[in-house]
Amino acid sequence: MDFTAELQRQAARVERGLDQYLPPADTRPERLHTAMRYSLQAGGKRLRPVLVLAAADLGPGAPAKRADPLPAAVAFECLHTYSLIHDDLPCMDNDDLRRGRPTAHRQFDEATALLAGDALLTHAFALLAEHYAGQPALAHALLRELAEAAGSRRLIGGQMADLLAERQDAATAADLEFIHLQKTAALLEAALVCGGLVGGADAATVATLRRAGRALGLAFQIIDDVLDATADSATLGKTAGKDARAGKATFVKLHGLDASRRFAAQASATARAALRELPGDPGFLVALCDAMAARSH
Amino acid sequence: MDFTAELQRQAARVERGLDQYLPPADTRPERLHTAMRYSLQAGGKRLRPVLVLAAADLGPGAPAKRADPLPAAVAFECLHTYSLIHDDLPCMDNDDLRRGRPTAHRQFDEATALLAGDALLTHAFALLAEHYAGQPALAHALLRELAEAAGSRRLIGGQMADLLAERQDAATAADLEFIHLQKTAALLEAALVCGGLVGGADAATVATLRRAGRALGLAFQIIDDVLDATADSATLGKTAGKDARAGKATFVKLHGLDASRRFAAQASATARAALRELPGDPGFLVALCDAMAARSH
Numbered sequence: 001m002d003f004t005a006e007l008q009r010q011a012a013r014v015e016r017g018l019d020q021y022l023p024p025a026d027t028r029p030e031r032l033h034t035a036m037r038y039s040l041q042a043g044g045k046r047l048r049p050v051l052v053l054a055a056a057d058l059g060p061g062a063p064a065k066r067a068d069p070l071p072a073a074v075a076f077e078c079l080h081t082y083s084l085i086h087d088d089l090p091c092m093d094n095d096d097l098r099r100g101r102p103t104a105h106r107q108f109d110e111a112t113a114l115l116a117g118d119a120l121l122t123h124a125f126a127l128l129a130e131h132y133a134g135q136p137a138l139a140h141a142l143l144r145e146l147a148e149a150a151g152s153r154r155l156i157g158g159q160m161a162d163l164l165a166e167r168q169d170a171a172t173a174a175d176l177e178f179i180h181l182q183k184t185a186a187l188l189e190a191a192l193v194c195g196g197l198v199g200g201a202d203a204a205t206v207a208t209l210r211r212a213g214r215a216l217g218l219a220f221q222i223i224d225d226v227l228d229a230t231a232d233s234a235t236l237g238k239t240a241g242k243d244a245r246a247g248k249a250t251f252v253k254l255h256g257l258d259a260s261r262r263f264a265a266q267a268s269a270t271a272r273a274a275l276r277e278l279p280g281d282p283g284f285l286v287a288l289c290d291a292m293a294a295r296s297h
Numbered sequence: 298m299d300f301t302a303e304l305q306r307q308a309a310r311v312e313r314g315l316d317q318y319l320p321p322a323d324t325r326p327e328r329l330h331t332a333m334r335y336s337l338q339a340g341g342k343r344l345r346p347v348l349v350l351a352a353a354d355l356g357p358g359a360p361a362k363r364a365d366p367l368p369a370a371v372a373f374e375c376l377h378t379y380s381l382i383h384d385d386l387p388c389m390d391n392d393d394l395r396r397g398r399p400t401a402h403r404q405f406d407e408a409t410a411l412l413a414g415d416a417l418l419t420h421a422f423a424l425l426a427e428h429y430a431g432q433p434a435l436a437h438a439l440l441r442e443l444a445e446a447a448g449s450r451r452l453i454g455g456q457m458a459d460l461l462a463e464r465q466d467a468a469t470a471a472d473l474e475f476i477h478l479q480k481t482a483a484l485l486e487a488a489l490v491c492g493g494l495v496g497g498a499d500a501a502t503v504a505t506l507r508r509a510g511r512a513l514g515l516a517f518q519i520i521d522d523v524l525d526a527t528a529d530s531a532t533l534g535k536t537a538g539k540d541a542r543a544g545k546a547t548f549v550k551l552h553g554l555d556a557s558r559r560f561a562a563q564a565s566a567t568a569r570a571a572l573r574e575l576p577g578d579p580g581f582l583v584a585l586c587d588a589m590a591a592r593s594h
Contacts, residue, residue: 023449028475032449032457086415091407110388114411115457118383118418119449125422126448129441136437143440144426151423152320152329152416160329160412178325 003287007050014049015041017070018077021127035108035116036123040081042099047220047292048080048191049073054288055195055209058280069198071131072142075124076191079150082120083187085113087159093246121150132198142194149190158182162249171249177218179249184224185217192216205279212274212285219267220292225250226260231296268293300584304347311346312338314367315374318424332405332413333420337378339396344517344589345377345488346370351585352492352506355577366495368428369439372421373488376447379417380484382410384456390543418447429495439491446487455479459546468546474515476546481521482514489513502576509571509582516564517589522547523557528593565590 018040025034056069088095088103089110096106105113125143132139149155161179165171171179192213196206228243229252243250251260268289275285315337322331353366385392385400386407393403402410422440429436446452458476462468468476489510493503525540526549540547548557565586572582 027450029454029457029461031461032454036449086411089411091411111460112457114383114386114388115453115460118415119453121415121418122444122447122453123449125440126444129437129444133437133441136434139437140426140430140433140440143422143437144430147419147423147426151419152333153324156412156416156419157326157329160326160409163408163412164326164328 001281001283001287003284003291006284007288007291010050010053011046013053013070014046014073014077017049017074021071021074021131022078022123031108031112032115032119035104035112036119038107039085039098039104039116040077040120042101044099046077048076048187050288051188051191051213051285052076052195052198054285055192055201056199058196058201058205058278058282058285059199066200067132067135067138067198069195071127072194072198075127075142075146076187076194078120078124078127079146079155080187082117082124083155083159085117085120089113092159092163093242095242124150138197141197145190145194145197149186154182154186158184158186165249166247169247171254173254176249176251176254180218180221180251181214184221185214188217188220189213208274208277212271212278212289215267215271215274216289216292219264219271219289222251222260222264222267223293223295225252226257226264227295227297228252229257264293298578298580298584300581300588303581304585304588307347307350308343310350310367311343311370311374314346314371318368318371318428319375319420328405328409329412329416332401332409333416335404336382336395336401336413337374337417339398341396343374345373345484347585348485348488348510348582349373349492349495351582352489352498353496355493355498355502355575355579355582356496363497364429364432364435364495366492368424369491369495372424372439372443373484373491375417375421375424376443376452377484379414379421380452380456382414382417386410389456389460390539392539421447435494438494442487442491442494446483451479451483455481455483462546463544466544468551470551473546473548473551477515477518477548478511481518482511485514485517486510505571505574509568509575509586512564512568512571513586513589516561516568516586519548519557519561519564520590520592522549523554523561524592524594525549526554561590 022037022040023033025037027033052073053069084098085104087093088098089105095103097103104116124146128139128142128146132142158179162183165175165179189210192209193206196209228241251263271289272286275282275289319334319337320330322334324330349370350366381395382401384390385395386402392400394400401413421443425436425439425443429439455476459480462472462476486507489506490503493506525538548560568586569583572579572586
């Protein structure tokens with residue numbers, strides 16, 4: 001398998017899906033739909049939707065049990081993008097730059113960014129409800145997984161805990177693990193699980209995907225912390241060193257650079273081992289995990 | 298039927314449901330769950346959840362097809378409360394008072410209010426996904442209805458259009474109808490429809506509920522506009538005259554008080570006529586419609 005070619009193929013599939021499954025920009029109210037598309041089509045790694053597609057492609061579900069994973073993949077990018085838009089708002093991180101372009105509230109205004117985020121969150125659920133309507137049990141399982149991953153105990157809970165840790169400047173290692181597992185790992189885990197569900201995976205495979213996603217998410221976030229401390233803004237496409245200056249709880253701040261790199265390598269190894277247990281050919285997912293571990297942005 | 302007693306009974310059921318189906322305030326992160334409960338338990342008319350319960354109680358579904366409507370009722374109040382929290386934020390209406398108490402961002406802070414709103418929106422979907430898991434087809438139908446009603450073409454679209462009309466100060470009668478149908482009627486309509494679905498209603502009954510909800514929503518919003526122009530803040534429990542001062546597009550501004558009262562009466566009559574077509578005993582819903590038309594806050 002040519003990893004780079006396969007990654008490009010899956011990412012291109014995601015880009016087409018984003019265009020296909022978002023309301024057109026000329027849908028009333030146009031400003032809202034333009035803003036949704038602006039943030040969603042700003043590029044990025046498309047990691048979450050690629051995980052959905054790759055997990056679905058694994059099989060081993062019987063063709064009759066499988067469904068098109070693309071709407072689910074797009075739902076995950078909608079959800080991820082909503083969290084970025086709201087995170088960037090002045091009352092949160094107050095960021096001007098995202099993926100090398102003005103953030104939504106800088107390009108439009110705060111109210112439009114707020115509503116575009118709300119709309120992308122809601123659209124993630126609408127996409128799953130609409131496109132898997134022919135298989136209500138599958139639709140329900142996907143919706144439940146997404147709602148839990150995005151909820152107050154997981155994604156949003158992690159963002160709140162992150163904010164509180166920053167304010168109090170007193171995060172412990174346990175706080176930090178909670179933040180990272182909820183803020184980042186929740187969605188990566190759910191992406192792999194939902195991909196598996198769409199692909200007709202059995203319960204054991206879904207459990208393995210969940211375990212892999214959790215470790216992958218932890219690795220991903222620790223590497224994010226390392227890059228924030230070591231890379232420059234141009235490479236990152238966002239303001240570097242910002243987390244450290246803001247007094248955010250990061251692995252690097254708590255454990256130092258060397259230990260953080262070691263933690264990231266351990267979590268990546270855990271993810272890789274879980275992925276190798278998967279049926280079918282998990283080669284692409286393993287290579288994706290390795291690429292994540294070695295990434296520079 | 299004693300309307301007041303029945304309304305109190307249903308509202309008390311909602312209050313118990315809100316406590317039962319929200320994560321406890323001591324769930325980590327505590328500040329987020331405290332804020333979610335603060336806004337949700339601030340009182341209010343509980344109109345949407347009461348509509349869910351009343352439509353579900355109509356029957357006429359066979360007992361085997363029926364499910365407990367309370368989680369769905371709570372989901373609608375979560376969704377309504379999220380929209381209020383975000384609407385009150387400084388970048389939107391910048392309101393300090395809601396139901397006679399400080400708004401969420403005044404009581405906590407902007408970031409917490411933003412995340413509490415996000416979490417209540419997500420929790421609405423999670424509640425439906427979790428509590429109707431035993432009937433995946435029903436769960437799917439409810440989730441789909443809620444996602445559409447709350448989406449960028451309906452609830453959020455209406456809020457965006459409202460905001461744009463206020464900025465441009467040039468709303469036409471058609472703009473205003475779009476705003477009111479999406480911003481207010483979408484959720485009332487979906488509440489009646491979801492109540493019907495939980496109660497096992499057939500397709501014709503669901504269609505009648507949808508028609509009634511649309512007219513009821515329009516009436517409700519026109520009366521809101523009339524009250525904003527005529528009542529005082531103490532009676533309303535929110536800042537009176539604010540919409541007019543903000544240059545918001547309202548029925549009163551566009552058509553004057555008398556015509557607005559006439560429009561509201563017409564829409565109420567349309568809703569009442571549709572409700573009377575319903576099977577079972579729609580007496581409570583008809584009385585609720587009349588009480589809405591005669592309300593002073």
